[in-house]
Amino acid sequence: MRIVSLLASGTEIVCALGAGNALVGRSHECDNPAWVRSLPACSRPAFDVTVSSREIDTEVNRRIRAGEPLYYLDSDLICRLEPDLIIAQEHCEVCAVTPADVERSEGVLGGARLLALSASTVGGIFEGIRQVARALGREAHGKQVITCEAERLERVRRETSGRPRPDVTLLEWTDPVFAMGNWGPELVEIANGQPVLGAPGVYSSVIAFERVREADPEYLVVAPCGFALERAWREREVFEQYPGWRELRAVRSGKAAFADGNLFFNRSGMTIAGTAQILAEILHGVVLDQPTENVHWRWYQ
Numbered sequence: 001m002r003i004v005s006l007l008a009s010g011t012e013i014v015c016a017l018g019a020g021n022a023l024v025g026r027s028h029e030c031d032n033p034a035w036v037r038s039l040p041a042c043s044r045p046a047f048d049v050t051v052s053s054r055e056i057d058t059e060v061n062r063r064i065r066a067g068e069p070l071y072y073l074d075s076d077l078i079c080r081l082e083p084d085l086i087i088a089q090e091h092c093e094v095c096a097v098t099p100a101d102v103e104r105s106e107g108v109l110g111g112a113r114l115l116a117l118s119a120s121t122v123g124g125i126f127e128g129i130r131q132v133a134r135a136l137g138r139e140a141h142g143k144q145v146i147t148c149e150a151e152r153l154e155r156v157r158r159e160t161s162g163r164p165r166p167d168v169t170l171l172e173w174t175d176p177v178f179a180m181g182n183w184g185p186e187l188v189e190i191a192n193g194q195p196v197l198g199a200p201g202v203y204s205s206v207i208a209f210e211r212v213r214e215a216d217p218e219y220l221v222v223a224p225c226g227f228a229l230e231r232a233w234r235e236r237e238v239f240e241q242y243p244g245w246r247e248l249r250a251v252r253s254g255k256a257a258f259a260d261g262n263l264f265f266n267r268s269g270m271t272i273a274g275t276a277q278i279l280a281e282i283l284h285g286v287v288l289d290q291p292t293e294n295v296h297w298r299w300y301q
Helices: 008-016 034-038 053-066 075-081 099-104 122-136 139-160 184-190 209-215 229-234 261-265 272-284
Strands: 003-005 023-026 043-045 071-073 085-089 113-117 167-174 177-179 205-207 219-222 256-259 297-299
Touching (some): 008 122, 023 034, 184 272, 261 272
Parallel strands (some): 167 219, 219 256
Antiparallel strands (some): 256 297
16 A cells, blocks of 8 residues: 555544555645655645735635635656555645645546545544545554544543633634634533634634634634644734734733644644643643643743
């Protein structure tokens, strides 16, 4: 079996199933486990993603309206790699390579099977693990991986239960503001928080910053999609321009945090239990395994 994974969470799942040696290519976003960066990158963004969050959003929307790609695939490289399986995702056309991107690149598939994953809930993420496990003929291993991850999530729930349950708002983009949906609110609940603004199992959505002011949550966690901690941290300057930012309860009480949205909060793979642990540390000061403050998240001062 030869696998080209064009989805970061798909790459994580393949490795968790013990099939990492079957990977022959990856997407430009695949970075976990760290060794996969040594694999050839088969995709790249179609535009400059180092610009501001507002400029990124504007260009993404322009390209979607115009029917232009958000990612380019290296068709020649993928063909040379001769994969039997190509992994992509169909949940969101913005955050990763989709089946449409693969089909747009003529000749990429060849005789390979295309497996498109989609997840909007924790259960959906587990189903993605099952799908990859079936494709690799590793169903038993897949069950073990799911059981292990479910037990890790249950440990977070157990260690945070009985504590005060604060209101929490998760944001996954800064300009415009996006309230995090999908599995994010589920992880807040697992960490004994009460999610506000975002809804579990539905797409993240644009909201006016006034909605954040009206909700005025006790805790605010900003984890922009695709941004590692250092890039997410720079986004504080965007929020500081919003009227009323400094008057938010979370900001005034030192309970606003910026976090790694790339590896954790917005990735539907093997880091969701780690995300729940981060939330447990932010909301309750509960450290499981090892501290994550200033490693994967940082308080706004």
